[in-house]
Amino acid sequence: MRRDHPAMAPHPARKAATAEHDDAHRTAAALMHDFAVRTGVVGAAPAQRYLWTDAFAVCNFLALDEVDNAERLIEQVHATLGRHRADDARSGWIGGMDAQTAIEHPTRGGLRIGKPLPERAVDALPDAELEWERDGQYFHYLTRWMHALDQFARRTGQADAGRWARELAQTAHRAFTYAPAPGAPMRMYWKMRIDLSAPLVDTMGQHDPLDGLITDLQLRAHKPPGRTGFGPDLDVELREMAAIVAGTxxxxxxxxxxxxxxxxxxxxxxxxxxxxxxxxxxxxxxxxxxxxxxxxxxxxxxxxxxxxxxxxxxxxxxxxxxxxxxxxxxxxxxxxxxxxxxxxxxxxxxxxxxxxxxxxxxxxxxxxxxxxxxxxxxxxxxxxxxxxxxxxxxxxxxxxxxxxxxxxxxx
Structure with missing residues (x-):
């Protein structure tokens, strides 16, 4: 059959859709390249990490088949946001782990947001406007990072990333959920201190429980059969989060x-x-x-x-x-x-x-x-x-x- 036979010609709508897809792909790739250079994922610029943005960025790199950049970004997030700030009197990993333990369990202490200002001092009065610029830990940022780690594990088969996501889910659940009184329905804090020792904002994020529930479902579903050492099973977390969602x-x-x-x-x-x-x-x-x-x-x-x-x-x-x-x-x-x-x-x-x-x-x-x-x-x-x-x-x-x-x- 000749190449110019009508049966071989691309349908105009399909051809236009393909061109549109290719253009979107090129634009996204250019945006992510500039982001990677600007924030130090690649090149000589110092690493500038922010957990929400970086979670989406990992997923974007996977969509663009840039797995090396996704892996490099994951390593930077853990090395930067898994540690105390440079301007903090505390140092080292947030969870207090030694270097070897942190390599194996980098999310066990949670991850900082990456806000420009240090967290509010223990004896300082809350300032609603200023709190948006202060560091700490957000549950909904942590769930985005769990999702990014799980997507990376699914794409690459690297089981460690899936385990890190599940360990982070368990850590976050323990820190952010609480019962106001014995027998009372469980609630969640919106923002915690960097070391997860106390809440910075004790109101509950509207969709935080739903984020937690669906992310727990996702992580529990992605457990390769027969594999050991894949982290917590999240059954308790799933049941408790479902109960919180029921009241929101x-x-x-x-x-x-x-x-x-x-x-x-x-x-x-x-x-x-x-x-x-x-x-x-x-x-x-x-x-x-x-x-x-x-x-x-x-x-x-x-x-x-x-x-x-x-x-x-x-x-x-x-x-x-x-x-x-x-x-x-x-x-x-x-x-x-x-x-x-x-x-x-x-x-x-x-x-x-x-x-x-x-x-x-x-x-x-x-x-x-x-x-x-x-x-x-x-x-x-x-x-x-x-x-x-x-x-x-x-x-x-x-x-x-x-x-x-x-x-x-x-x-």
Missing amino acids: NLLTDDPLGIGGLLVDAYRLAQLLRVRPGDNPLLGLVAGAAANGLARYLATQPFARPLSHRLAFRELGLAIGLQAVTRLWCVLERESASLDAQPALRGALDRLLEQVPLARTLTDTWCEVARSDDAQWRAHEDINAVMLATALVPTGYIELDGSASSSSNSQL
Whole structure:
């Protein structure tokens, strides 16, 4: 058959989609290259580590087939954020481990956020504004790092990374969860001291319990059969986190939070591999995301000047919206069961209508990134890395086939 035969010619829509994919890949690769150089992942610049951004960056490097950079970044995060700050009277690893133990268990003491200012002094009064700039440990940053380590372990087969994620999950759970009184429902602290000795902010993050629950499910599912020494089983953590989630309200009109709910819904669907009607949590998460997105869009947020918008929060929504079509593909395999859940189907229908918004947001912020915008530069690392995730989301939102279906479908 001749090469120019009509049957051999690419379909125009398919050809355009391929070109669009290649362009997104190139843009993401350029953003991640500049980030790697700027923050010392490669090259001579000193390492500048920030846990949230670095968790997304590891996943991006995996999506771009830059496994060496992902591994180098993991090593830097542990060596930097697993230790006390240079301006701290304390020194060494946060968990108090010796050097050899820290090599084997670098996450056992948790990981610092990487904020510019030291944590609040023990005798200092809280300052709500200043606390945003002070160091410590955040549970939702730790869960992002657990996810990044697990994704790395799944991609590379390096079991140590999976064990580090599970050890971090156990450490974080013990430090952040508590019972206000004997027999009272468990709660969580939002921010802890660097050494996890006491809370810095004792209110509970709205989605921290859900992040913990789904991450525990993910880590428990990825336990290679027959392998020993893979870290804690997380059964206790999973049960306790499920109980905390049962008492929380997931509804939010924050774009970053909505995006997180959408990614969580897709992760949950991938992990449980059950009919949607058998999983009430999935319906709750999808419904909260759909209702929250409607509230957010009702405020006409994109009519505001770009100077009044935060790129990384909107890009979090763009990432989540790209999980919606994937979620639909998973669920429609059991269409009869989905039809029996009108609330879940209704939420998915409303979410699918908004999927094109993801492209609008990435196009907007790609244009800003190419300019010399001062606000973009002020948060360049987190903005650039999350834009790269929105352009090439597979490393962050897709779990590979190694997850088992043994998780509890009734959560």
